[in-house]
Amino acid sequence: MAMEILLLLGLLAAALWTVMTTRLLRSVVGLALTSAVLSIIIFRLNSPVAAVFELSVCAGLIPVIFITTISFTQRIAKSQIQERRRERFIRFFLLPVIVVVAGLALLRWLKIPALMLPAAAGETDVRLLLWNVRHLDLLGQIVILLAGAFAVVILFKEPRK
Amino acid sequence: MLSLFVSIPFLSLIVFNIPGKHSTRLALFWSAFLFIAQSALALLFSTGIINPVARQLSRIFIFKLSLDPLSLLLLLSIGVAAFAALLAGNNLFREKSQKSNFINLLMVAVIGMNATVLAADLFSVYIFMEIVAVSSFVLISIQKDRLALEGAFKYMVMSSIATCLMLVSIALIILVCGDTDFGVVASGLCAQSGNPIVKLAIGLFLCGLFIKSGLVPFHGWLPDAYSAAPSAVSVLLAGIITKVTGVYVLMRLVISVFGINPAIQNLLMLAGAVSIAFGALAALTQHDFKRMLAYSSISQVGYIILGLGCATPLAIAGAAFHFFNHTIFKTLLFINAAAVEKQAGSIHMDNLGGLSEKMPVTGATSVIALLSTAGIPPLAGFWSKLIIIMALWSAGNFAYAYIAVIFSVVTLAYFLSMQRRVFFGKLALSLESVKEAGAGITIPAALLAGITVAAGVGFFWVLDKLILPIQEILR
Amino acid sequence: MMTPELSQVFWLYSIFAALLFITGLYCVLATFNLIRVLVGVEILIKAATLLIIVCGQLTGRQALAQAIVITLIVIEVVIMVAAGGVILCLYKHNHSIDTRKLKNLKG
Incomplete structure (x- = not known):
């Protein structure tokens, strides 16, 4: 632990x-x-x-x-870096404080309620699961990669003058 | 059979992009054909003509998809809106490369939307929502216009925050139910419905979907994205994309996965009423045509959510019908806005005026759309609002019913003001040479106006075949 | 029933996931730099990834959790590529990646 x-x-x-x-x-x-x-x-x-x-x-x-x-x-x-640093300090010094306070509060008060876990079942090999059960997700991956390819073609290409 | 709705567009997308001789025109015709075929197929399914055929074919489907009357109505709406946006885009984009990019991304978005509608698994729904989101923010920035890029970035950030909330919720749902399949999740959540973890999971998911559908107070990104996007894209975005990824998924999950309980009902009705009021009041003060339509969109989505929150079978059917109507008339209004922007060169309403004598088709269809939105009989929008208000009344939610009626009047007010400032009144001097937009814009506009009128006049047929069957998904 | 040991594990990881989420959200909201907004979104996704894997482990569904995380990572990359493209195009217009130079980012 x-x-x-x-x-x-x-x-x-x-x-x-x-x-x-x-x-x-x-x-x-x-x-x-x-x-x-x-x-x-x-x-x-x-x-x-x-x-x-x-x-x-x-x-x-x-x-x-x-x-x-x-x-x-x-x-x-x-020359700008110093200036930026001061400016960022003002905006971001709160973050660690918030994280520490939230962390302590969660440590103190977060209680996990009693929960029935589902019975163990199903495919246990991720490769088989992905290919046999979740093939719709695979199709989704291919389509989103195509969308990414279009994004590259459209957004990264310099406009012809 | 159902996988065809996803796999045929997918295969076409690949064929469009095989390196070699590109024919944008061919891609255009084939896409148009596909979208019409999708609408026709959805309509045929609903009327029950080809059900025996479908049953035979469904034995060979490969993906885990599901179909019910609500998804059929959605497939119909997607087909119609995509067809209209395709024609408008073909007319509005000048360069050939932009045209072909537009068609490709539109196809990606349609694949994503069809699969979102048909998927029966929480995580698959998430993936396809993400596909639609990526394709839509690339579509928004397709012309690399500065404002559009800002709108796209804002949309991307809000959408990512929303999807992260949904992912956390999916994690908790796996902890409770052990799977993401709709049926398993529904029974798992139902068995432990009082547990704080279950409540947290549902709350986070709903919060994400509220951001996605642009409900008040999470509407910040929506007017910017709608008004800054290229016209043809805002037709698609306002007409169908945010409706499918936000509103439809919300309806689907609340009805068949999370289950309806008083807490969710109150939350939805409150969010719906606030959105109706805020959207309508904000629309009154706008000077930009597309921005006004965007706020009007927030307000109309509020009606759908209000109907969903009421959660009687009649109210759900009314909400679904309003969804369909909203797709039709909002697509139509954005096409009109696109026509005005292209021909008159401005969408600032104070600079326009008297356009209906120069652009008769645009002016006339816009009157039909606004009357339908405001709920004037016998147009389709009247019937759907009537059903929602009747359902609210008979369920005893009188306050919400009053809000719905009052803001319908406000809707009429801001649309009449728009119509007066843009299409009626004296023709501004600078607009003497304006002509009617080309066939690529007037044909879809006339078609959509025709659908609005037909669905209103033939209301009882539509009600019987398309709308009332939706009640059965409540079980 | 969730045993006390499992409950303890979930408690620990959920605290850290929540803190990561707070960090990411703060980064998205407080920064004026477009690239840092993306970094904040990345941290949000990391928090979600951690929680998904932990929940999969606790229920004995590592396979499902891993399948989900793999797909999620692919989606994450595509979003980052597209968002990077949008930032580059914005930079060409504004010569800056400072959100204060944008016209209408907040509101």
């Missing part, structure tokens, strides 16, 4: 750093770190396939997308 708590604290810390840090690039690195910690947690919850996806796609591919977007947009000058 101690290991789980440590990992969860790490996850929260990474997420907080992601939100609080001044530089956009660090924020993206923080997001990748959050995903990496999350994938360890998922792995420890007996879900290896999802953990691999989380690690490779969310910690690998999504930061690439973000960095591509950032690299096309302009960097701010060194």
Whole structure:
């Protein structure tokens, strides 16, 4: 249990750093770190396939997308950074306070009500489940990837002058 | 059989995009044919002509889909609205590449909507709602106009927050029921309906759907997205997309999954009444044609939710009928707005005036649409509002019935003001050279106006074949 | 019935998922930077992912939970790509990714 708590604290810390840090690039690195910690947690919850996806796609591919977007947009000058930092501090210093207060309140008052869990049943292999039972989801994945392809074609293409 | 509604558009989408010689015209005709075929098929199913055939064919379907009278009405609405938007888009987009992109994304959206309507699994519904959302925010930003991009981004953020709430709810539902299939979830939630976790799960999902359907107080994104989108896209967005991903899913889940209880009923009726009032009052103060229509849309969705909240069989049937009517007349009004924008070059109502002598078809169809929206007999909108108000009255919700009646008058007021400022009155000098929009716009407008009149005049046939069967889904 | 041990596990994870959710929501609402809004949305999705996996584990339905999470990740990528495209186009218009330079983002 101690290991789980440590990992969860790490996850929260990474997420907080992601939100609080001044530089956009660090924020993206923080997001990748959050995903990496999350994938360890998922792995420890007996879900290896999802953990691999989380690690490779969310910690690998999504930061690439973000960095591509950032690299096309302009960097701010060194002189502005100090100014930004002060301004961001005013807006974001509340967040850790809120998180700590909410965390303590939840620790103190959150009670999980008694609940009937469903009986264990169904397919236990994720690959078989995905191909045999949830093939509508697979169709959905293909269609949404097509939609993503159209998005790239339309939005990333330079208009011809 | 049902999987055809999803797989044929899907296959067509792939065929459109095989590299090589592209024929936008062919894609256009084939899509138009598909949408008409979908509407016709839904209508034939409803009238029971091909049910034996369907039963034979349903043995070979491969996906876990389900069909009932409500989904049939939805398939019909989707077919009609997509057809109208397709013709309007073909007329309104200038460049060939934009045309073909529009057709492709429209097809993606139709696949998503058909599957949303037919799916019988919470997570599948989520996926297809997401498909519709992605395709619609790419559609909004298709011309890369600045305001449209802002509207698209705002829509994306609100929609993502909504879907995250739904995902948390799905997680809790897995904890309680162990599956996401509608039947399993319904019985699982029913067995432990008093449990706080169950209440939280239902509350989060409803909250997400309220954002998606743009009900007050979650309506912030809707006017921006509707008014900033390219005209042909706002036809699609206002006419069918937010209705399917928000309102229909709300109806479906409340009726067949979450179960109706007094708490949900009160919540829905309150949200519906507030939306009716707020939308109508905000529409009164607008100067932008499309923005006014967007607020009117919020108000009309309020009627649907009010009927759903009343939850008697008659009220549900009325809500579904109003859904259909709303699709028809809102699509029509947005097509008219598109025609005005294209021909007169402005949708600011103070700059317009007297257009009906220059654009007779647009002016006339717009009168029909607004009378139907405001609930003037014998048009279709009158009957659906009448059913909802009667159901509210007989269930004892007198206050809500009064609100529904009063704001129907306000609806008439803001639409008449719109009609006076845009189509009647003195022709502004700058508009001397305005001509009627092309056939791509007037044909769908005339068709939709025809449907409104026909559904109103042939009301009893529609009621018997399409609307009353919907009561059976309450069991 | 949910045993006390399972209840304890669910309690722990749901607290952290709620805190992650608060962090993400705060990020979406408080920031003026379009890319950071997306980062906030990502954190929201992470919270949901965590909760789905935990609920799958507790009910012995890891397969279902994993299938859902895999599909969710695919959807997440597509949304991020499309949103990134929208941000790039906005940048070409405004030469800024600051929401205060947009005309009508709030309201």
